[in-house]
Amino acid sequence: MEIAIVGGGPAGLSAGIVAARLGAQVTVIDDNSRLGGQLIKQTHKFFGSRTHYCGTRGVDIAAILEQELRKTGAEIVLNTTVIGHFQPNILGLASSQQFTKLTYDRLIIATGAYENNVLFENNDLPGVYGAGAVQTLMNVYGIRPGRRVLMVGSGNIGLIVSYQLLQADVEVAAVVEALPYIGGYHVHAAKLRRCGVPILTSHTIKAALGKEYVTGAVICRVNRKFRPIKGSEKRLKVDTICLAVGLSPLIELLSQIDCYLVYIPELGGLVAWHDENLQTSVPGVYVAGDVSGIEEASTAILEGRIAGAHAFLSLKGRDANPEAEAIIHDARQELAVIRQGPFGEKAARGKKQLQQYSPARPVIPQ
């Protein structure tokens, strides 16, 4: 295969669409039974980016991208996990009870991210969910995770999922946020407040209650150093605790390929070093989307376009299709605009920091 893409979320789909349209042979591999990645559970309308599906719900964007990819005739491999990488240029693919190999010329890794957990007593009890899992249950399968939920984290995911819980007729007891201010967009927070959901800043979860599964939660106030304030504990009767405390890039495959990894907190932790074409320290291996640094769907789409176009360009040369360079140029400009905004600024800082490292002089991250 000329270009193999691991992950069929917004980044992987966009990379596939661009590379296939330019004229490359493309395979997109995903471990789910349907394409779209985390977009399929996002029922809210997107905003922030003028040019990218502004006003469209995530789930509809997934459908649009899937349709565009299918039109190109790219090969799509579902229900299949890439479980390893072998030298040279071989991926190991596992589907139910079957193992196959795939040789590639260029590889785009768009594996996305994984839900963070936080430390508190009993945080392993059934009934403690990642916010993404709650979204999957409710918005993909139409199943309520519980009757009454404590949301931990007031970033955009915490706020949006809280509102989606209300839409699914699930009670939200409270949103707790360790920071002294609300993390996400105020328009989302305001919706929750209008529905009577308390958003408790400078608060954290101290413990989950229950033996076999969650029957309650203990929350408390925290001081400026995020230490619990004694005597401020409060018990809440909930059957579900939803964690929306950030994401970490899924770098396992990149680590196995021996891409140079750098620890950048602004990007969510360890990420593969990459240049402005999204190429990692290993020539021919690209990243795109959350795995290259936690951001959002619109930046993932743009990064996917750059990675897809550059993978094509490096494989076939600029004469094969002059459009490739234009795609990269436009996407870079749009990325710069998005990252100027208040919520893109953190990622912009992270990406800038990344450039201070060099794969020629790698620093082992602590």
Next chain:
Amino acid sequence: MSRKTSEPKETRITNHPILTFNRGKKVTFYFEGKPMQGYLGETIAAALVANGIKVFRYTEKHKRARGFFCAVGKCSSCLMVVDGVPNTMVCMEPLREGIRVERQHGRGKL
């Protein structure tokens, strides 16, 4: 949207302001020998939660209960024995007619 109700609610959402759920064919599967219903197109984990099942397995050393956590095949919290095969990630595994799903104790035996 009524938010403060005390009467029990269905786990399955039927009325949603934005979404409609096109569920597949209704099928029967067995959890610990007990027949349960779910729909084709959903994962085993989703069907279990819809049937009120919260505990999916118990850990090897401390026998701690584990349930549904990440839903994306990454955390291994949902490993169960499906048709005799241990360590099946039920959050990724599609539901099928007649399958036998059991809680896994410890690492599971082949």
